[in-house]
Amino acid sequence: MKRLAIITTHPIQYYAPVFSLLHQQKKIEIKVFYTLGEAGLKQTDPGFGRSISWDIPLLQGYPYQFQKNTAKNPGSDRFLGIKNPDLIKEIKSWKADAVLVYGWAYLAHLKAICYFKGKIPVFFRGDSTLLNRPSGWKATLKNLFLKWVYKQVDHAFFVGKNNKDYFKKFGLKPYQLTFAPHAIDNERFAEDRSAEAASLRQKLGIEDEGILILFAGKFEAVKNAALLLEGLERLNQQNTHLLLVGNGPLEKKLQAKKRLLKTASNIHFLDFQNQSAMPFIYQSCDLFCLSSNSETWGLAVNEAMACGKAVLVSDKVGCAADLVLEEENGAIFQSGNADDLTQKLQFLCQDKALLKQYGQASAQIIKNWNFINAVKAMQEKIVAYA
Numbered sequence: 001m002k003r004l005a006i007i008t009t010h011p012i013q014y015y016a017p018v019f020s021l022l023h024q025q026k027k028i029e030i031k032v033f034y035t036l037g038e039a040g041l042k043q044t045d046p047g048f049g050r051s052i053s054w055d056i057p058l059l060q061g062y063p064y065q066f067q068k069n070t071a072k073n074p075g076s077d078r079f080l081g082i083k084n085p086d087l088i089k090e091i092k093s094w095k096a097d098a099v100l101v102y103g104w105a106y107l108a109h110l111k112a113i114c115y116f117k118g119k120i121p122v123f124f125r126g127d128s129t130l131l132n133r134p135s136g137w138k139a140t141l142k143n144l145f146l147k148w149v150y151k152q153v154d155h156a157f158f159v160g161k162n163n164k165d166y167f168k169k170f171g172l173k174p175y176q177l178t179f180a181p182h183a184i185d186n187e188r189f190a191e192d193r194s195a196e197a198a199s200l201r202q203k204l205g206i207e208d209e210g211i212l213i214l215f216a217g218k219f220e221a222v223k224n225a226a227l228l229l230e231g232l233e234r235l236n237q238q239n240t241h242l243l244l245v246g247n248g249p250l251e252k253k254l255q256a257k258k259r260l261l262k263t264a265s266n267i268h269f270l271d272f273q274n275q276s277a278m279p280f281i282y283q284s285c286d287l288f289c290l291s292s293n294s295e296t297w298g299l300a301v302n303e304a305m306a307c308g309k310a311v312l313v314s315d316k317v318g319c320a321a322d323l324v325l326e327e328e329n330g331a332i333f334q335s336g337n338a339d340d341l342t343q344k345l346q347f348l349c350q351d352k353a354l355l356k357q358y359g360q361a362s363a364q365i366i367k368n369w370n371f372i373n374a375v376k377a378m379q380e381k382i383v384a385y386a
Contacts, residue, residue, distance in 0.1 A: 003029045004382055005096035007087070007112055008103070009076040010036040011058035013275055014184060014299055015102065020061030021375040027383055031094055032062060035082045035108050037069035055274040065090070067108075082106035088115050098123060098382060104149050117152040121385040123378075124153040127182060129162035129318045130169055132294040146170045155385060157378055159297060160322040180377040181369040182297050182319070189306035190363070193280035200284045204268050210239040211349050214285035214309075216278070216300055217292075219248030224291045224314075226250070226257060227341060233261045234342040240349050245270045245281055282307035286355045287348055290317050293335050305329070305366040310358035312344055323369070329361040 004022075008015060011034065022030050067084040075081035087108050091099065099116050100123040101109055116122050133139065150156075150170045158164040159182035167177055206212055213232070217223050225244055232242045244254065244267070251269075258267045273281055282288065288304035289312040297318040301311050305323065311330035313320050324330045331344040348355060 001026070001029045002097040002383065003031070003095060005091045005094060005099045006030055006032045007035060007091075007099060007101045007109055008032065009082065009106065010034055011054075013054055013056060013058060014182075016058040016060075016062075017185060017371045018183075018375055018378075019064075021371055022379060023062040025375065025379060027379055030062060031096075032064040033087060033091065034064060034066045035069065035084050035087065035106065036067075036074060036076055038066045039069070039074055055276050069108075071107075076106070079105055080107055082108045084108035088112055091116075096120060098385060100125060100378075100382070102126070110149070113149070113152045117154075121154045121382075122152060123382060123385075124150075124156040125180075126156070127159045127163050127296045127318065128166050129296055130166050131162060131316050131318060143170070155381060157374075157381070160319060162318045162321050163297075178377055178381045180374040182299060182302065183369050183371050183374050184299055184302040184306060186302075186306040186366060186370050189279045189282065189303050190308070191279060193283050196280035197284035200280065204241065204243065206241050207239065209352065210241060211237070211287065211352055211355065212285045213240065213242045213287045213289055213345075213349075214245065214282065214304070215242070215289055215291065216245040216273075216281060217290070219244070219246055219250040219254055221250065222293050222295075223248075224293050224336065225254060227291050227336065227338060228289055229254065229257055229261060229267060230338050231341040231345050232267065233263050234338065235345045235349065236263065237349060241266045241268065243268045243270065243285065245273055247272045278303065279307060282309060285309060286352060286359075287312060287330075290314065291335075291341070292317055295319075302366060302369060305362035308359040308363040310348060310355045311362060312341075312348060323365060325361070325365065329358045329365055 019032050067087050069082055070085055071081050071083045098121040101113055102125045104110050104113060113122055147170050150172055155176050156167050156172055157178050157180040158167055164177060215225050215228055219225055228242055258264050282304050288309045290298050290301055291314055293316055295317040301319050301323055304311055311324055313324055313332055314335040315332050316335040320332050324332050331348060333340040333344045
C-alpha cells in the first residue's frame, strides 16, 4: 500500500473528516503532519480576538503527528510562523511515497515542497483565486514567484472554478489539475435543529412570518459586515431583521453604527458560536449573506446551503461562481456597492415563500459538494501517481 504524508498547519473542521475518510478507505496509507505544533489545538485567532478551541472532535479516525515548531512567534497567519527542523527527516523516516501539502505560504511547507520535488510526487491543496489580485511591480514580482512555486508541484486539487483559474494562471496545466470539491459536513448541518432555531428567533423577538438575514464570521474590515447594516437601513422593511454572529476588532464600531440607525431594533448581535451551535444558528435564518470584499471561498455558504437556506454573496466571494445560481438559490451583488446590495435584498426579501424555495434549491445544489466526492477524486489521482 502506498504511503501519503499530509502536511497541514493544525486540526481544521473542514479537513479532519477528509483525512479520516482517506484512512478508512485503506487504498493508501496516510499520516498527517501538523506543522504548527500542539499549540494548533488551541490558538488565538486574530480575527475573532479570542482563543479558539473547536468543540467537535478533529483528531479521530486517522494517524497524525504534531511537529516541533521552532518559530519565535508561532502562527498560521505568517510565513515565518511555522519552522519545523525535523519535518523532512520524519517524512523520509516514515518512507512516504507521496506528499500532499495544504498551503505553501509557510517556511516549513515551502521547504518540504522544494525538497520532495523530483523525489516523490508532490500534491497540493489550496483555495486561492484571482478575484483580488493587486497590480504594479510588486504584484509582477509575486506572480513570477508564484509561477516558480507551482513548478515544484506535480498535481493540484482545485476546489472550484475560481481556484482552477488561479492554478492555470500560475503555470499548472489541465492534466495537473483535479477537481476535489470544497466541502463541509453536510449531514451535521442538515440535521434537524428546528426547535433550537425557533427558540433563538423567539428570544430575538422575530415572528414566524418575519425574515431573518444572517451574517456569521469575523468582525473585520474584509468581511464588510457594516455594509449589511446599511443595506438593512435602506431596505427599511418593518419585519426584516439582521443577526450578526461573531466577534472581532470592528465589533464596537458595528454596535455604534447600529445605534444610529432607525432599524436598530431589528439588528441583533451574538458572540462567536462554536461548531456544535452553528447548525441551529443557520437554521434560524431565512437568508444567509456573506458581504466580504475578499474571500477565497466562503465555506459558511456551504454550511448555510446544507441547512437549506437562500444565499446572497458579493462577487468577490470565491464560491459564488460554483454555488450561487441567480434566480435559483440566491443572488450575487457587486462588492462594496450598497445600491446593488439593497436591490438584491429587495428582490430576495419581498416574499418569504421565495426564500424558502431558494433554500430548498440550495440543499439540492450542495449535496454533491461533500467529503466523499472530495476524497474519491483525491484518492484516485494519488493512487495513479504513486
